[in-house]
Amino acid sequence: MPLTSPRRSALADQVIAQLRAQITSGEWPVGSRIPTEPELVEQLGVARNTVREAVRALAHNGLLDIRQGSGTYVLATSELAGVMHRRFADADPLHVAELRSALETKAAWLAAERRTEQDLKQIDALLDRRERAWASGDAEAFVEADATLHMAVVAASHNDVLEELYADLGGVVRQFLHGDVKGGLRPEAYVDHARLVEAIRAGNGERAAAEASTHPFSCRYADRSGDTRTAR
Numbered sequence: 001m002p003l004t005s006p007r008r009s010a011l012a013d014q015v016i017a018q019l020r021a022q023i024t025s026g027e028w029p030v031g032s033r034i035p036t037e038p039e040l041v042e043q044l045g046v047a048r049n050t051v052r053e054a055v056r057a058l059a060h061n062g063l064l065d066i067r068q069g070s071g072t073y074v075l076a077t078s079e080l081a082g083v084m085h086r087r088f089a090d091a092d093p094l095h096v097a098e099l100r101s102a103l104e105t106k107a108a109w110l111a112a113e114r115r116t117e118q119d120l121k122q123i124d125a126l127l128d129r130r131e132r133a134w135a136s137g138d139a140e141a142f143v144e145a146d147a148t149l150h151m152a153v154v155a156a157s158h159n160d161v162l163e164e165l166y167a168d169l170g171g172v173v174r175q176f177l178h179g180d181v182k183g184g185l186r187p188e189a190y191v192d193h194a195r196l197v198e199a200i201r202a203g204n205g206e207r208a209a210a211e212a213s214t215h216p217f218s219c220r221y222a223d224r225s226g227d228t229r230t231a232r
């Protein structure tokens with residue numbers, strides 16, 4: 001329904017809140033292009049200037065990316081995620097992998113201790129989705145499936161703070177995953193996640209952590225001397 005308000009500033013806040021809700025709910029996933037300005041004007045029943053003000057505010061907060069001549073795209077699902085994306089956009093990929101490893105290793109250990117049967121069903125389904133995405137050769141689908149599986153493992157830790165922090169880092173992780181597979185899905189780059197899932201199922205925190213610690217290092221990085229190495 002159209003939004004109404006006697007004061008423009010309050011109306012802009014309403015539009016910002018509604019657009020943010022569509023982003024955080026997943027209705028507009030990270031990487032997707034949001035409706036055009038005329039479409040938003042029609043959907044919300046507000047003036048073009050109000051829509052423009054709201055979009056610019058969300059872009060300033062790091063949730064949206066305005067690309068001239070292309071449209072406006074979802075960059076992150078929260079303000080903190082947007083800050084992380086901007087802060088780490090040019091970071092050393094190895095450093096991002098090390099941070100991701102630290103978070104996923106602890107999450108895997110906790111997941112092995114705390115996972116529920118519902119968690120295991122979700123993780124099994126996402127592991128199967130990841131395998132099918134790899135078999136299809138669709139790099140975009142694989143990145144999304146891989147990231148979603150890792151998010152499910154973190155969620156199974158039942159540590160809300162860890163889950164939110166990892167979710168906020170998700171955009172940065174996806175960015176580097178896209179870089180890893182931009183040349184296509186190569187057999188030598190495949191990393192089996194079945195052992196991680198089995199360790200979580202068995203309640204073996206030490207083994208789950210050991211498996212998780214190797215996953216972020218499945219691609220090649222340049223070391224300080226300029227040589228390349230593969231850490232697994």
